[in-house]
């Protein structure tokens with residue numbers, strides 16, 4: 627459902643506005659703190675493939691995390707795919723990019739270099755809001771839920787970690803059947819682990 631009557635749409639608007647309104651110095655120091663927390667997260671891979679995202683719309687930036695990654699990891703970016711599930715592609719600064727339909731840069735690679743989500747060791751997941759159980763509200767396309775639906779029945783890898791500003795936290799998001807909870811959410815203030823559901 628979309629439109630003003632949808633509480634998820636209202637929360638999306640409100641959080642996207644709040645996130646865009648943050649001043650640049652707070653943004654930079656928050657991004658550095660989040661990078662440290664993501665790198666220190668228990669079980670964070672020291673080799674293998676790790677997916678980030680190209681920050682847009684006030685999202686917390688991942689450059690500091692990318693620069694701090696262990697040398698044996700391969701940094702990847704998401705690529706929209708026609709089956710509705712994200713693929714991923716290795717990317718290093720300077721390599722070619724092409725804007726997707728939302729204007730977000732993606733690695734400009736031949737199809738045969740696109741990687742399935744199952745081959746990742748960890749993914750940093752962008753989000754608009756998150757709650758105490760580490761459920762997330764995203765941009766509304768369902769991309770991350772469809773892509774990592776297999777994590778509903780199987781443990782990490784890939785480890786799924788949210789990156790956000792603390793102001794994006796809410797007590798409880800209305801859970802949807804398809805929501806895949808994150809293994810943790812790092813903000814400038816804390817590393818949030820999922821709280822067990824109360825009866």
Ligand SMILES: Nc1nc2c(c(=O)[nH]1)N(C=O)[C@@H](CNc1ccc(C(=O)N[C@@H](CCC(=O)O)C(=O)O)cc1)CN2
Nearest residue numbers: 679680681682704727728730752764765766767769770
């Ligand atoms: N940085 C980043 N990359 C990402 C995501 C994300 O949330 N953040 N996605 C997470 O799923 C996927 C892309 N999904 C998206 C869904 C909607 C819109 C969006 O901006 N919609 C506009 C209106 C339409 C448009 O301009 O295309 C809007 O809502 O204002 C962007 C990305 C994959 N890559």
Ligand SMILES: Nc1ncnc2c1ncn2[C@@H]1O[C@H](COP(=O)(O)OP(=O)(O)OP(=O)(O)O)[C@@H](O)[C@H]1O
Nearest residue numbers: 762763764765766767768769770771772775802804
């Ligand atoms: N596993 C799935 N299988 C089929 N459809 C799904 C699945 N997950 C999500 N969807 C569809 O995606 C739509 C959008 O979901 P939702 O509003 O939770 O997106 P989101 O998590 O906010 O977006 P995004 O992950 O792109 O940032 C839902 O209406 C649902 O129909």
